[in-house]
Structures are given as C-alpha cells and as structure tokens.
Amino acid sequence: MALFLGKKLISLLVTFILITMVVFAVVKFAPGTPFSVFQASQEKAVSRMAPSDYQELLKKYDLDKPMLVQYRKWLLSLLTGSLGESFSERRPVSSVIGERLPPTLFLNFFTLFLMLAISVPIGALSALRKDSPFDKVSGSVLYGLYALPSFWIAVLMILFFGVTLKVLPFFGMHSDGAKDFGAIRYTLDLFYHAFLPALCMALGGLAFLSRFTRSTLLEVMHQDYVRTAKAKGVGGKKLFLDHILRSALIPFVTLFGLILPEMVAGSVIIESVFSWPGLGQLYLKAVYTRDYPVIMAESVLGAFLVLLGSVLTDLGYFAADPRTRRR
Amino acid sequence: MKAVFRLLVKRKGSRFALIVIAFLFFVAYFAPVIAGSKPLVASHGGLFIPAFRDLFPFNRFFKPDDISLRLQQDPDWLRQKSGADLPKFFLMPPVPYSPVETRLDDISLPPGLRNRHFFGCDDNGRDILSRLVHGTKNSLLVGFIAVGIAGLLGMIIGGVGGYYGGLVDSLVVSRLIEVMLSFPTFFLIITIAAVIDPKYLNIYTLMVIIGLTSWTSIARYTRGEFFRLREIDYVQAAKVQGAGGYHIILNHLMPNSLAPILVTLTFGIGGAILAESGLSFLGVGVQPPEPSWGNVLSMVQKSWGSWWIGLFPGFMIFISVLSYNLLGDALRDALDPKERN
Numbered sequence: 001m002a003l004f005l006g007k008k009l010i011s012l013l014v015t016f017i018l019i020t021m022v023v024f025a026v027v028k029f030a031p032g033t034p035f036s037v038f039q040a041s042q043e044k045a046v047s048r049m050a051p052s053d054y055q056e057l058l059k060k061y062d063l064d065k066p067m068l069v070q071y072r073k074w075l076l077s078l079l080t081g082s083l084g085e086s087f088s089e090r091r092p093v094s095s096v097i098g099e100r101l102p103p104t105l106f107l108n109f110f111t112l113f114l115m116l117a118i119s120v121p122i123g124a125l126s127a128l129r130k131d132s133p134f135d136k137v138s139g140s141v142l143y144g145l146y147a148l149p150s151f152w153i154a155v156l157m158i159l160f161f162g163v164t165l166k167v168l169p170f171f172g173m174h175s176d177g178a179k180d181f182g183a184i185r186y187t188l189d190l191f192y193h194a195f196l197p198a199l200c201m202a203l204g205g206l207a208f209l210s211r212f213t214r215s216t217l218l219e220v221m222h223q224d225y226v227r228t229a230k231a232k233g234v235g236g237k238k239l240f241l242d243h244i245l246r247s248a249l250i251p252f253v254t255l256f257g258l259i260l261p262e263m264v265a266g267s268v269i270i271e272s273v274f275s276w277p278g279l280g281q282l283y284l285k286a287v288y289t290r291d292y293p294v295i296m297a298e299s300v301l302g303a304f305l306v307l308l309g310s311v312l313t314d315l316g317y318f319a320a321d322p323r324t325r326r327r
Numbered sequence: 328m329k330a331v332f333r334l335l336v337k338r339k340g341s342r343f344a345l346i347v348i349a350f351l352f353f354v355a356y357f358a359p360v361i362a363g364s365k366p367l368v369a370s371h372g373g374l375f376i377p378a379f380r381d382l383f384p385f386n387r388f389f390k391p392d393d394i395s396l397r398l399q400q401d402p403d404w405l406r407q408k409s410g411a412d413l414p415k416f417f418l419m420p421p422v423p424y425s426p427v428e429t430r431l432d433d434i435s436l437p438p439g440l441r442n443r444h445f446f447g448c449d450d451n452g453r454d455i456l457s458r459l460v461h462g463t464k465n466s467l468l469v470g471f472i473a474v475g476i477a478g479l480l481g482m483i484i485g486g487v488g489g490y491y492g493g494l495v496d497s498l499v500v501s502r503l504i505e506v507m508l509s510f511p512t513f514f515l516i517i518t519i520a521a522v523i524d525p526k527y528l529n530i531y532t533l534m535v536i537i538g539l540t541s542w543t544s545i546a547r548y549t550r551g552e553f554f555r556l557r558e559i560d561y562v563q564a565a566k567v568q569g570a571g572g573y574h575i576i577l578n579h580l581m582p583n584s585l586a587p588i589l590v591t592l593t594f595g596i597g598g599a600i601l602a603e604s605g606l607s608f609l610g611v612g613v614q615p616p617e618p619s620w621g622n623v624l625s626m627v628q629k630s631w632g633s634w635w636i637g638l639f640p641g642f643m644i645f646i647s648v649l650s651y652n653l654l655g656d657a658l659r660d661a662l663d664p665k666e667r668n
Binding site: 011014015018019022026027143144146147148149151152155156158159162163164266268269272273283284287288290295299302303306307 | 502
C-alpha cells in the first residue's frame with residue numbers, strides 16, 4: 001500500500017507541475033497584456049498613459065522578463081504559498097480567494113447534501129422495485145435531467161419561483177439589512193438564499209447519482225452473501241440496511257473524485273446567474289478583466305482540488321473496502 | 328451498417344432523436360427561407376422576382392437571374408419601370424423578421440400570433456424565433472466540427488499511446504490525458520475563450536477551442552481499444568508478416584475500434600453544443616448580434632420579466648442535447664453484437 005501511494009504521489013507531483021505549465025502557457029501566450037486590454041477598452045486612457053508609465057507597470061508586475069524567468073518566479077512563489085497580487089483589486093490574491101472560498105464551499109456542500117438527500121432514496125426505491133412504474137418513470141425523468149443545461153434550469157427556476165411566485169430570492173447571499181439579524185435568522189436567511197442555486201447545481205448531478213445508486217444496489221442485491229443472509233432468515237429492514245446498503249455505499253467514495261471537478265466548473269455558471277459571491281463568480285470576473293494572478297491561482301487551485309479528490313478517493317477505497325488493502 | 332440503422336429506427340428513443348436531428352438540419356439549412364425580413368418572391372411591374380435565390384448557399388449552382396443583376400447595377404430601375412414603390416405581390420418568410428435587425432417598436436413584445444412574433448422579442452426588439460432559427464446553424468456547426476477536431480486529436484493521441492505502449496504511453500500520452508482531465512474542461516474553455524481577443528471570438532475559434540479541450544475521453548477509449556486489440560491474434564499475425572505500424576493502425580486497429588469511438592463522438596456532439604451555449608450564455612462565446620441559442624438565452628438576465636426569452640432558447644439546447652444522448656445510447660446498444668438479436 002505504501003508503495004502504491006508513493007508511486008501515486010510522484011505521478012501526482014509530475015501532473016501538478018505539468019498543470020502549472022499549461023496554466024502559465026495558456027495565460028501568457030494569449031495576445032495582449034492586462035494593460036493593453038485596459039488601453040483597448042478605454043481609448044482615452046491610452047492617450048493619457050505615457051509610454052514610460054506603461055513600461056513601469058510592465059516592470060512592476062514582471063511582465064517584461066523572459067517567459068522562463070517569469071514561470072520560475074511564479075512557480076517558486078506558488079510553492080511558498082504566495083499567489084501574487086491581484087491586478088484589478090490591488091491586494092494579495094490569497095486574501096481575495098480567502099474571501100470567496102467560504103461562500104463557494106458553503107454552496108457546494110449544501111448542493112452535495114441536496115444531491116445525496118434526493119438521489120439516494122430515488123435510486124434505492126427504484127432498485128428495490130425494479131421495473132415497477134416508479135422505476136420506469138423516474139428513469140426517464142432522470143435521463144431527461146441529464147441533458148438539461150444547468151443554466152437553463154437556473155433561468156427556469158428563477159422565472160418560476162423568483163419572478164412569478166416571488167417566494168425565493170435569486171440575487172446574492174443575504175437579504176437587505178442582514179447584518180442586523182440575529183445569528184439564527186442570519187443563518188436561515190443564508191440557506192434561504194442558497195436554496196435555488198444549490199438546487200440548480202444538484203439537479204445536474206442528480207441523474208448520475210440516482211442511476212449510480214440504483215445500479216450498485218442491484219449489483220449488491222444479487223451477491224451470494226445477500227442470498228445467504230436471506231436464507232438464514234435475515235429480512236426486511238435489517239437486510240437492506242446492514243447487508244445491502246452498507247456495501248453498496250463503498251463505490252460512493254470514488255464519486256467525489258468524479259463530482260468535484262464538475263462542481264467546480266458548474267459553480268462558474270450558477271454563481272454568475274445567481275450573483276453568488278464565490279470563486280466561480282470571481283473567476284469569471286478575473287477572466288473578463290484579465291487579472292492574470294487570479295486566473296492562474298484559481299486554475300491551479302481547481303486542478304489541485306481535482307488531484308486531491310483523486311488521492312482521497314484512493315485512500316477512501318483503502319479505508320472502506322478491506323479487499324483493496326491486500327494488493 | 329444497414330442493420331444498425333434499422334435498429335436505430337426501430338427503437339422509440341432513437342427514432343425520436345433522428346427526427347429531431349433531421350429537423351434541426353432542415354431548419355439550419357433553410358434558415359434564410361424560414362426567417363428573414365426580405366420577401367422570398369415578388370411580382371413587380373409584370374416581372375416575377377425569385378429573390379430567395381440570393382439567400383441560399385446553393386445559389387451558386389444557378390445563374391443569377393437577370394433581374395437581380397439588373398437591380399445590382401441600377402437599384403431604381405424597377406421603380407421607374409412600374410411606377411410603384413411596393414411590388415403588387417410578395418411572399419414573406421413564415422417568420423418575417425431578421426435575426427439581427429432591432430426594431431424599436433417591438434422591444435420586449437410577448438409572443439403573439441397576430442404580429443407574427445411567435446416566440447416574442449428581446450429587449451432590443453429582435454425576434455426570438457428568427458434568432459433561434461438562424462442560431463441553429465451555429466450550434467450544429469460548432470457541435471459537429473468541434474467533435475471532429477476532438478475525435479481526430481483523440482484518435483491520434485490515444486492511438487499512439489495504445490499502439491506503442493511502453494515509455495511513449497506512460498511518459499507522454501498518459502500524462503497528457505491526466506493533465507487534461509485534471510482541469511474541469513469548462514473552466515479551461517472559459518479561460519482560453521476569455522484570453523482571446525473578442526474580435527476573433529466567433530464560431531470558428533469556438534470550434535477549435537472546444538475541440539482542443541475535449542479530446543480526452545476519445546483518446547482514452549482509443550487507447551484502451553488499441554491496447555486490447557494489439558494482443559489479438561490477427562494483429563500479431565499481421566505483425567509477423569512484416570506489416571508496419573502505420574498499416575496495422577489504419578487497416579486493423581482503427582476499423583475494429585470504431586464502434587466505441589463512434590458512440591463517444593455522438594455523446595460528444597451534445598457535449599459540444601452544451602459547451603458552446605454555456606460559453607455564449609456567459610458572454611465569452613458567440614458575440615451578439617450574431618445569434619446563438621446560448622446568447623439568446625442570456626438576454627433573459629437583463630429582463631427577467633420576459634419569460635419567453637428564458638423558455639424557448641433553453642428548450643432548443645435541451646432537445647438537441649437530449650437527442651444526441653438518446654442517439655448515442657441507441658448506437659451503443661446497436662453496435663454491441665450481444666444486443667443485436
């Protein structure tokens with residue numbers, strides 16, 4: 001196991017370095033500098049910005065050095081945990097990201113909770129009553145959901161619950177004057193605002209998770225030990241909870257590795273539609289203003305999360321399934 | 328081939344998908360006749376003017392008619408000849424609005440039959456249906472060409488890794504695939520689309536961007552298939568007979584691994600359409616006034632009161648992605664020899 005993990009870690013490290021190279025290359029080889037975008041969008045600013053000032057700006061942010069020097073400098077500072085300074089906000093990227101991280105984490109965990117809370121029961125029920133009308137109808141509905149673009153769900157939800165019925169908020173994280181609310185009311189208000197975005201994000205993964213639950217449960221239900229347990233007279237709730245569900249949940253560990261990148265990417269669209277002040281919205285903003293340090297930091301962070309997910313998946317497998325430990 | 332097609336038509340889901348896809352192709356090709364602000368045919372001063380000919384890509388197969396040529400040289404000629412401003416008879420397209428022209432009188436009009444704004448108007452006074460009809464071509468083109476690029480890249484990269492194996496595979500191909508998989512694809516697409524000068528951001532660059540970032544699943548399938556196939560006797564036999572790598576890949580490995588790749592490509596088309604509309608929705612895809620389903624839908628964010636802007640474009644995206652998913656599933660079953668009987 002130690003050997004396996006060691007190999008895995010080395011390959012992850014290589015992948016991580018390659019990822020930083022790709023991020024760096026994509027951002028640096030794009031035509032223009034952040035200041036040239038500024039020039040293009042505000043013609044008057046160009047005439048006011050003296051060439052010497054422009055050179056000074058390039059120098060201040062090291063944009064005049066050769067690519068390799070810039071890359072080495074960026075990588076070294078990345079390894080020491082410093083992410084540079086945001087061009088547009090003029091403060092350290094780490095503090096910008098630190099500010100945006102909690103809302104995104106909150107939204108993603110809420111989403112994950114909704115996803116599991118809805119999909120596991122649906123999957124379990126359709127596995128237990130295989131080929132029943134419920135199984136067939138939920139199967140087709142979920143299949144349709146799979147093709148549903150998240151941004152369209154978001155638009156429809158806003159139109160229905162936000163605009164027509166006016167029962168759910170769809171803008172930002174807090175109501176007006178939320179600062180004066182008590183702790184309980186503040187938290188409730190937060191969940192109230194997070195409900196629509198989280199639901200929209202959850203619906204995307206719902207189809208996949210429900211079908212996954214169904215198929216793993218069906219697989220487990222036909223295992224020998226389940227039949228043995230049945231033959232020995234274990235039945236009903238105990239059979240399902242202790243024997244079937246427990247081992248059916250093992251593959252769920254792997255899912256986090258798969259779902260994590262999806263959620264990171266999905267939150268870009270959902271956060272921008274719902275004006276949720278998280279990492280996704282920050283990323284889009286950084287991309288519009290060509291805030292290189294923020295773009296690079298977030299891309300690396302995203303890729304890092306994905307790699308972390310894959311390591312955790314392996315570890316989870318070791319922990320959950322005794323059979324893997326013998327390898 | 329015939330058997331596969333018969334199976335696709337027989338199955339309910341894929342039959343529906345084939346009908347929808349054929350319909351979308353029809354709409355994409357005949358878009359200029361379905362929606363536009365210029366008459367298709369007119370009769371003016373005793374002359375019959377088949378104006379729709381100018382709207383068509385296949386126009387080049389016909390000789391331009393005399394009247395159009397004459398009018399190009401002398402725009403006032405017809406008016407002088409008949410003495411009237413408007414033609415006596417003219418036939419408009421079923422949706423008589425241009426996808427790009429803005430009409431101040433029609434700003435945010437709800438759907439109506441009488442004024443022929445069947446799907447309503449956006450807050451610039453552009454007809455939604457007309458924009459959707461003309462956007463169909465963009466979505467289909469991006470879907471197919473992006474997947475073509477991704478398929479070619481994926482087959483080459485995956486094929487090299489799968490055929491040669493060893494160090495080439497473990498050092499180059501596998502690392503490349505792993506790096507690409509570590510990025511959330513949509514994240515990467517947004518980044519690339521956003522660092523490109525908006526001037527060059529059109530459907531062609533989108534095709535390339537989406538193609539360059541979504542080859543990984545095809546590469547993985549090709550690699551896996553090649554790994555499996557190259558150990559099989561007939562490939563070994565070809566090798567013993569002195570066949571070169573190029574010959575074996577093209578004549579033995581590729582044709583036999585085509586089935587799973589074809590299925591992945593079909594799903595990929597839906598994915599590419601989804602990616603394009605997502606990008607356009609965020610404003611880093613097809614730039615207005617050029618229509619695309621995604622950028623028509625994104626207009627709803629500026630006027631939440633207009634439900635029709637939110638409903639119809641999203642439905643087009645949904646129905647086409649659904650169709651490619653259904654087709655992909657049916658294709659997978661049809662190409663699987665176990666399912667055939």
